[in-house]
Every structure is written in structure tokens, then in C-alpha cells.
Amino acid sequence: MTNSSTSSTSTKTPSEESRKGSLAAFKGLLPFLRPYKRQFALAGVALTVAAGATLTIPYAFKRMIDQGFGASAGVSSVDNVNATFLALFAVATVLALATAARFYIVSWLGERVTADMRSAVYSHVVSQSPEFFETTQSGEVLSRITTDTTLIQAVVGTSISMALRNVLLFIGGLVMLFVTSPKLTAIILGLLVLVVVPIVLVGRRVRKLSRDSQDRIADASAIAGEILNAMPTVQAFTHERIESNRFGASVENAFETAMRRIRARAVLTVVAIVLIFGTIVFVLWLGAHAVLAGTMTGGDLGQFILYAAIVSGAIGALSEVMGEAQRAAGATERLLELLAAKSRIENPPKPLALPPRSASGAALELKNVMFSYPSRPDTAALSHLSLSIKPGETVAVVGSSGAGKTTLFQLFLRFYDPQSGTITLDGVDIRQLDLHALRDAIGIVPQDTVIFSTDAMENIRYGRAGATDAEVIAAARMAAAHEFIARLPDGYNSFLGERGVRLSGGQRQRIAIARALLKNPPLLLLDEATSALDAESERLVQAALEAAMVGRTTVIIAHRLATVQRADRIIVMEDGQIVETGTHAALVALGGIYANLAALQFHSGHMMHEITDV
Structure with missing residues (x-):
């Protein structure tokens, strides 16, 4: 019940984090975005129209000031004001329609791309071999599929559109600033270059903390998932308080990491607003003096102020979007790491077909199989094991815990591949079979x-x-x-x-x-199939299983030897090797390991019958 370490799939060195930028992380989203080029194009059109309408507003104010208020009082100035406000209303209508269209389309894209990503990640994870789940906690996978994809949804459904809109406003506003006053614009740009450097430095810090925050949330989810799936054990050992404290500590760790991110984000906001608006206020002060000196009209200054506000607002919005993008970049990396995980157990490029099913079942053969679990490479689970099972034969496998019985079943199902040796089903190496075809031919009762x-x-x-x-x-x-x-x-x-x-x-x-x-199936694997049954149910199920064994090959794992006495052959395993083989009677007569197990179990069973008969 100890907290396992974070999955190897999520491990990154600080140097790798610093080298990998937000844009590089988002490149992995391109396969999910490409199918919706049409929707992105429509959103782009709506976005461009909305940005164009916004950029038209300052020019309308310039005309109103210079041609309306600046003209001599009379009918012409009134007409100019009326025309200007009618034009402003028309622009506002276009802006509203374009903004609504953009919102609908990008929101649809956010939901659609997120749904596609969740499905893709889940489909990829469920196709992984058991080795993947030896090192990755299910709670962490769930955190990535839910929390991380929600962050990406915000980016695709809001942030990308906001970023593009503000880029257009920034570029368009900058162009209009140059048109209005090249001198003031040159000054403001020079100062903004100095402003960007501290913003970028603080932004990198926010991005690293965002990734750390997501990792800590995943750790807490993993602990919660582990404990909730083991509540009877937790309560039986009265560990409720201990596990609550352990989860609480993990949550506090996630909170502290999140607060470090929030503090860095707050610093970024303060730096951006103070430096950017300070620069703009200084330049506008210069513009006001230019109007007083008569080198600039009131309309030009008004237009410059509005375009400056648009540009500064665009920069502020872009810094906000950048913060969200940096947070989502960490989530994107984590999801892409899951998608990049490769299973060692894969379908062959050109799978072979199984021969037509025999009326008596499948033939199964192991030749000199050597196998160690990936998590324990120095410990042999099976050692030089060879076994041939004929079609229709019922073979029982017995032995102490850790002898390698369950490992056999995992290799039959190709959850793992042996390091050496071969396993064949009806004469075909199972590594040359399609995984679904192989597993469709096998039924298992775990x-x-x-x-x-x-x-x-x-x-x-x-x-x-x-x-x-x-x-x-x-x-x-x-x-x-x-x-x-x-x-x-x-x-x-x-x-x-x-x-x-x-x-x-x-x-x-x-x-x-x-x-x-x-x-x-032609091959039936029974792993302690009657271990949880009472005597009456076991009798009924045993009769059903015996009927079901007709016409198929059956391999039985059993600790209770009473269930395997009628097997055609009994295999006794010890330390990953077959040490005895034969029928029940032959093995008892041999006087070896099986005979000792049988003596213990059947003597105990005889004693129990005597007790119950009293």
C-alpha cells in the first residue's frame, strides 16, 4: 500500500523541460487538428472579420473628432456625426455576428478535439501489454485522460482563437499606429522590446511549475484510485486514518506546487501590466504635448490612443493566453508521452492464420522457454521449460506459489513474450499470430x-x-x-x-x-476455477466443466488437488521448471513433491470429514 513512484513515462529532466518550448509541445496536437481544417478555416474567417471590425472603430472616432467637432458649427458637422455613429452601429453589428460565429466554431472544435484525444489515449492505453501497467498507475492515466485533456480543451476551444485574434489586433493596430504617428510608434516599440525580456523569463518559470503541478495532481489521483479499489483491506487493517493522512499529504503537496505556479503567474501579470501600460502612458504624454504644439490633430491623438489601447490590450491578452498555453503544454506533453508508449507485444506485420479448428481441441507446445518479468529481469520465472499438450488433453499444473503456474497462462495469452524459446498453438508460433485471433482461441477463468x-x-x-x-x-x-x-x-x-x-x-x-x-474456445485455461465455491456449487460446476472440456484442450491450475485427480496428466512445477509429470496415481506412487502435497491435503480433508460427521 505504499505510494509508488511516478510513472517512468512522465519522467523528464529539468534540462529537457527547459529545452522544450510550448510550441514544440503543441506540434503533437496536429494529427488531432488536421481532420477539421474546414472548421478552422471558417473560424479564421470569422476571426479576421471581427478583428477588422474592431480596428475600424478608432478611425471612425478620428473622423468624428476632426470632421464633426473640428468643423465649423453647422449642418455638415451634424451630418458627419450622424453618419459616423450609424457606421459605428453597422461595425458593431458585424463585430457581434463574427464574434458569435467564432465562439461557436472554436467551442465546437475544443469539444471535438478533446473527445478525439480522450478516445485515442484510452484506446492506446488499453492496447498496452501488462508490462506497461507494472510501471504506470491507473490513477495517473485517468488524471491524464480527464484533467490534462480539459486543459487542452481550453487551449483549442478558447486560447488559440484568442491568441490569433489578438495577434491580428496587435499587427493591425501597430500598422495603424505607424500610419497615425511614425515617431511615437517608434518610441513605443523601442520601449516594448525592453519590456518583453522579463516577461519571457518569468513565463518560462510558470511553464515549469505548471508541469510540476499536473504531476502532483496525478500522484494524488493515483493514491486515491489505489485506496478506493482496496477499501475492504484498508478497513480490515484499520488504516483509514493512515490512508487519509497519506492522501492529505499528497493533496497538500499538489496545493503547494499549485501555489508556486499561481505566485509566479501573479508576478508575470504585475510585470506585464506595469511595464506595458507604463510605456504606453509615457508615449501618450508625448502625444498630448504634440497636440498642444500643433504638430498633431486631436483626431490623430484620439485615434492613436485607441489603437494604442488595442495594441496594449492585445499584448495583455496574449500574455494571459501564454500562461494558459504554458500550463496546457505540460498537459500536452504528458498525453503525448502516453500516446508514444510502445507495447512490446505487437501484432506481426504479416500474421499467419491458425489451421481449421480440430474437433478434439488445440495442440499446445512449449520448447525450451526462458522467461523473466521485465520488472524482475534477474529472476527467472520459467527456466528451460518444455511441454507438449495434445489436442483434447486435460493437463493440470500444480506447485507452490511462485512456481511459475500463472506465468504459463500469461505466456499462452501472449501478455508477455519469452526471452528465448517458442510457444506454438496448433503448430503456429503464437508470435506469428494476430493477437485477437490468438486470444479468441483461448478461454480463461482467472x-x-x-x-x-x-x-x-x-x-x-x-x-x-x-x-x-x-x-x-x-x-x-x-x-x-x-x-x-x-x-x-x-x-x-x-x-x-x-x-x-x-x-x-x-x-x-x-x-x-x-x-x-x-x-x-478450443483451448480452455482454468486458474483455480473452483477455488471460491462451496462444496455443492463445486460439484455442480465441476460437472459442467467436465462436460465443457469435451472437444477442447484444457489446462488447469489448482492448489486443491481434489479438482485435478481426473486430469489426463499432472505437471508439478518448482522454481519455473517441471519437476514431475504423470497421472495422480503415478505421482502418488512416486513419493515426490506431489505425493507430499496430496498426503497433506487429503489427510486434512479426511480429518475434516470426521469432524463434520460428529
């Missing part, structure tokens, strides 16, 4: 049953998505699950709760068995 938050019908139908209701019910009958499902309040439409909390352990396991039977 030791830790997974029940999804839906009804009983859909939980069983998970074994074969296209199965009819009648086929689902038939599979449930075979797994001795129909009776208890029928007694549920809504029968097969009853919601089973998150992770199946409304069912007993035995009922959950029978759902899993029904799911595997519905799949009807």
Missing part, C-alpha cells in the same frame, strides 16, 4: 474474477459480444449460475454492482466460468 458494473446478462456476454440472450442463458446453466441469477430481483437484468459487490465469491466465479463457456 483466479481473481472480474465483474463489470453492468447486469448479469452483459457480464456473461462479455465472453462473446455477439451472443444471443438464449446462448448467454445456456452458458449460465452449464456453469450452474442460472439458478442464482434467476433469483436476483431483475433476473439477468439485475445490476451486479461495481466489481460484483452484490455477489458472493462463488457466484462471481460462476459468472466468469459462464463467460468462458460462452466463448467456446
Whole structure:
């Protein structure tokens, strides 16, 4: 229950952070933006019209001042004022329509691109091999899919459009400033160059803190996800206060990091506003003296003031957008790191096809397999293991914990690839098979049953998505699950709760068995398939499984030897190697490891029967 370290996928050195700018991070969004070129073009047109309308307003004020108020009193000045205000109303109408169109289009783009990114990241993550989840916490992945994509939504749906609009206003306003007064504009530009340097320096600090803040939020989410999924264990060991304190410490860490970002952002705002507006006020002071000296008209000064306000407002808005963009750049990097994660288990370029299914099941063979888990490369989980299973054969695998039994199943399903050796299914190396074709040929009943938050019908139908209701019910009958499902309040439409909390352990396991039977695969893997069943349910399920084994190859992992006595062959594993093989009777007669296990279990079982008979 200790807090694991942050995923390796999110690790970056400070030097890498400083080298990678916001624009470089956003390049990764281009594949998600390209499909919507038409919408971006329409937004660009609306944005350009709105910016043009805004830039027209100061010129209208210049005409009003010079030709209306500056002209000799009379009908002409009144007409000029009336015409100017009518023109201003027309410009405002155009501005309103263009702004509304821009808002609608860019908001749609933000929602659409965010939805596409969430789907792409999730689809990529669920295709990763189990090795990925050895080093990445699910809470962190959820944080990236939710929190990080929300930040990107703000950028695509608001910030990009605001940035482009203010760039246009800045350029257009600057041009009009030069037209109005080249001298004053040259002075203001020279001073602004000096202003930009401290803004850029503080902005880099904000960006680094933004990335750190997102990482700390992801850490807190990972802790919360881990604990919420293990609440019975937490409460059984009375660790509620300890886990609350651990989560609280993580939240406080995220808060402190966020406050450092906010303080840096506040400093950036103060620096930008004081320096930029101070520069503008100084230049306008010079302009006022020019009007008093008669070298500039009142209309020109009014126009210059309005364009200066537009330019300064555009710069202020751009600095605000830059802060949001810097924050979203960190989120973009984190999402792109997830998308860049490569699974070691991939489909071959030209997959081979399995031969037609045999009436007796699949043939399975391992040749000199060596395997170590990526997280424990120095420890051999399987060592020089060779095993041949004939079609229709039922093979039981027994041994102590850590002997390598479950590892076999993970290799059969190609969750991992062995470092050396080969595994073949019906004579075809499983690395040459399409992953879906391989796994479609295998049905598994895991030791830790997974029940999804839906009804009983859909939980069983998970074994074969296209199965009819009648086929689902038939599979449930075979797994001795129909009776208890029928007694549920809504029968097969009853919601089973998150992770199946409304069912007993035995009922959950029978759902899993029904799911595997519905799949009807040529190879059936049973990992402690009856471990959570009571004696009566085990008898029913064992009979169902024996019927289901007909016409398919079955590999059984069992600690309870009573469930494997009738297997065609029993494999005894120790330290990743096969140490004994044979039938139950032959292995008992051998007097080795299996015989010792059998003596312990069956003697204990005999004692229990004597106790219950008293």
C-alpha cells in the first residue's frame, strides 16, 4: 500500500523541460487538428472579420473628432456625426455576428478535439501489454485522460482563437499606429522590446511549475484510485486514518506546487501590466504635448490612443493566453508521452492464420522457454521449460506459489513474450499470430474474477459480444449460475454492482466460468476455477466443466488437488521448471513433491470429514 513512484513515462529532466518550448509541445496536437481544417478555416474567417471590425472603430472616432467637432458649427458637422455613429452601429453589428460565429466554431472544435484525444489515449492505453501497467498507475492515466485533456480543451476551444485574434489586433493596430504617428510608434516599440525580456523569463518559470503541478495532481489521483479499489483491506487493517493522512499529504503537496505556479503567474501579470501600460502612458504624454504644439490633430491623438489601447490590450491578452498555453503544454506533453508508449507485444506485420479448428481441441507446445518479468529481469520465472499438450488433453499444473503456474497462462495469452524459446498453438508460433485471433482461441477463468458494473446478462456476454440472450442463458446453466441469477430481483437484468459487490465469491466465479463457456474456445485455461465455491456449487460446476472440456484442450491450475485427480496428466512445477509429470496415481506412487502435497491435503480433508460427521 505504499505510494509508488511516478510513472517512468512522465519522467523528464529539468534540462529537457527547459529545452522544450510550448510550441514544440503543441506540434503533437496536429494529427488531432488536421481532420477539421474546414472548421478552422471558417473560424479564421470569422476571426479576421471581427478583428477588422474592431480596428475600424478608432478611425471612425478620428473622423468624428476632426470632421464633426473640428468643423465649423453647422449642418455638415451634424451630418458627419450622424453618419459616423450609424457606421459605428453597422461595425458593431458585424463585430457581434463574427464574434458569435467564432465562439461557436472554436467551442465546437475544443469539444471535438478533446473527445478525439480522450478516445485515442484510452484506446492506446488499453492496447498496452501488462508490462506497461507494472510501471504506470491507473490513477495517473485517468488524471491524464480527464484533467490534462480539459486543459487542452481550453487551449483549442478558447486560447488559440484568442491568441490569433489578438495577434491580428496587435499587427493591425501597430500598422495603424505607424500610419497615425511614425515617431511615437517608434518610441513605443523601442520601449516594448525592453519590456518583453522579463516577461519571457518569468513565463518560462510558470511553464515549469505548471508541469510540476499536473504531476502532483496525478500522484494524488493515483493514491486515491489505489485506496478506493482496496477499501475492504484498508478497513480490515484499520488504516483509514493512515490512508487519509497519506492522501492529505499528497493533496497538500499538489496545493503547494499549485501555489508556486499561481505566485509566479501573479508576478508575470504585475510585470506585464506595469511595464506595458507604463510605456504606453509615457508615449501618450508625448502625444498630448504634440497636440498642444500643433504638430498633431486631436483626431490623430484620439485615434492613436485607441489603437494604442488595442495594441496594449492585445499584448495583455496574449500574455494571459501564454500562461494558459504554458500550463496546457505540460498537459500536452504528458498525453503525448502516453500516446508514444510502445507495447512490446505487437501484432506481426504479416500474421499467419491458425489451421481449421480440430474437433478434439488445440495442440499446445512449449520448447525450451526462458522467461523473466521485465520488472524482475534477474529472476527467472520459467527456466528451460518444455511441454507438449495434445489436442483434447486435460493437463493440470500444480506447485507452490511462485512456481511459475500463472506465468504459463500469461505466456499462452501472449501478455508477455519469452526471452528465448517458442510457444506454438496448433503448430503456429503464437508470435506469428494476430493477437485477437490468438486470444479468441483461448478461454480463461482467472483466479481473481472480474465483474463489470453492468447486469448479469452483459457480464456473461462479455465472453462473446455477439451472443444471443438464449446462448448467454445456456452458458449460465452449464456453469450452474442460472439458478442464482434467476433469483436476483431483475433476473439477468439485475445490476451486479461495481466489481460484483452484490455477489458472493462463488457466484462471481460462476459468472466468469459462464463467460468462458460462452466463448467456446478450443483451448480452455482454468486458474483455480473452483477455488471460491462451496462444496455443492463445486460439484455442480465441476460437472459442467467436465462436460465443457469435451472437444477442447484444457489446462488447469489448482492448489486443491481434489479438482485435478481426473486430469489426463499432472505437471508439478518448482522454481519455473517441471519437476514431475504423470497421472495422480503415478505421482502418488512416486513419493515426490506431489505425493507430499496430496498426503497433506487429503489427510486434512479426511480429518475434516470426521469432524463434520460428529
